[in-house]
Amino acid sequence: MTIPTTRPYHLAAGEGPALWHLGALLTFKATSDNTNERLWVQEAYGARGYASPLHRHTREDEAFYVLDGRLAVCVGDDVITAETGSFVWAPRDLAHAFCVESDEARFLAFSTGGRMDHFFFATGEPAPSATLPPPPDGPPDVEALVRAMTEYGVEMVGPPPQPRG
Template sequence: MEQDEAPRLTVVEPGQGREAPLGTIGVVFKLFGADTHEQLSIVEHPFPVGALVPPHIHTREDEYSIVLEGEIGFRSGERQAVLGAGGYITKPRNELHTMWNAGKVAARMIEIISPAGFEHFFWGLADHLEAGPPDAELIEKLAADFGLQFAEAPWLPDIISRYNLTPPR
């Protein structure tokens, strides 16, 4: 398919898409790069109460999040926000960021990833976690293959304490 052709029609009905655990949060796969000329991919992330995504840096893609349910906290660089349903936020590449359930009920968000490709990290991680206990070396290699870097964040203990979160392992 040439780049100037329209992507093929892809229909994802409500409730469709592989759902899998990613550790502290979940993932539901909606649109892959193959559906969008590799321009973007879309996943949904359910956030149980107390969920915290370890601080990390994407070196290849930007993320755009839309909160669907509950309240989700975001920290990207020096900016921090807690958004309820209908809130939008951008998380630029090469900037340390994290997300967490900031409320007392389960939360959910849509994640738009541009350019596409990182959805395959989620797929590989989901496969690995569904197969058995996490293997830190395998996860580290998978992250490196997708340009994902985990990092220490001096502000993380405050967020964990303030929102009564489960610390990352």
């Protein structure tokens, strides 16, 4: 559903399309389709070790806000410990990644501009429940993920970080 940006847009708690993606539950609170490609926002819920590969966006900036738990967020040469209430900005063209370091974490990931949210819908699956997905049967198809990322102007530059400590 496309919502013109001149009209208010609202989702209540628990609403929004939800996906299981690489071991996490992602609930989209806003998509590029309903913000005229100005913003997308996902609430991510993952267990210890849930991480993104080290990657670089060419079309949009990305940010993270930790709702509960602890993340390690790598941005350029910095590794930031982001705990509940922390905000991290990852500008376009700068390599970044995150990793859940607490037992579980909930955080917002969002980006200005672009359609990177379409990547998640192309490579995830609709979540039948608002829970973490069952453990995968095997490793993800990295080549398929790289192809999908490239389609949205994202370059994978390294493996996901591992939890510290």
